[in-house]
Amino acid sequence: MWGYEMGVCKALTRFLCKLLRNKVLPTSVALSLVSAVGVAQPQFDDFLGGFDSRLGWSWLVPRNNPLNTFDSTRVSFLSDALRITAQTGTLYQNFNSIRNLPSLSVPALRGAWSIETRVRLQRNGLSRAYLQAGLVLLRDADNYFNLHLVYLPEQNNWLSVSGGHEQNGVYQWAGLNGIVWNPSEGDTVRLMIRYEPDTGRVRFFYDREDGAYWREMSGSPRPLSDFPSLQAVAQQGGQIGLYVDTAGGVGSPAPVATFDYLQILNDCHPADVNQDGAVDDTDLLQVLFSFGVQRCNQPADVNRDGRADDTDLLQVLFAFGQR
Ligand SMILES: [Ca+2]
Ligand SMILES: [Ca+2]
């Protein structure tokens, strides 16, 4: 398969080079091809009245019932936030009935990746329960990792932060926690997961916006291998999303989770010129259309020597198909 793709690539490259050299390809066509190739898209959504349509949000969760978790009556957008009104449904064990879990598909994460959100969780009329909202990284409803803000029923329904994970449908506490505080002091946190490639460890932070900024959770840092589902998403790709779970609590008015943003930082493969997670013909085209250009910081200059040329083309070709 790889050999076949290489053959196609080489043929395509020769063909396009010839077209460009002989000026057979009109500039307008070349420009439209370049714009179709696109530019680097940051994995950041500020939820400005809706999802950023360039990011490809999805409500689907494999192995969940329903597969499409969207319930339009429970989801709305403020001018700069996503608001989800909680309802019954959970990823816990074999229940796999979560509702309103939006996520982005990601390829394998590279380099010193980090994932961050800011969430406010209002308990409203809910009975005592481990009501929670936060980040979730998943392969499917039975293989996921979450980091969340949570109300603690056994501690007077005060707030804290924690994490959990599931492998093949078996749930385990992630061994992460933080300080416990009265929700009247603030019901908003920022949550962050950060990977250190030099140590192979993953770290977990929270900021309850009390002036202390990022605090590291107790139980952090940890080897990535402690959390097989988190490791699977990081190394093979998966979905990174946001969730709220009433944890069996009942009562009205229902709790509301308000997400301010989601940010995913991730080093792309150097040959993934358009940073869409795959080295393929679009990257090849982008190098071709930048051929000969001498300039700093151009994505088509894969080897960063200041010039887009055949060396860069070769690097894309030899990485073809990689993610
Ligand atoms: Ca499950
Ligand atoms: Ca690409």
Ligand SMILES: [Ca+2]
């Ligand atoms: Ca170069």
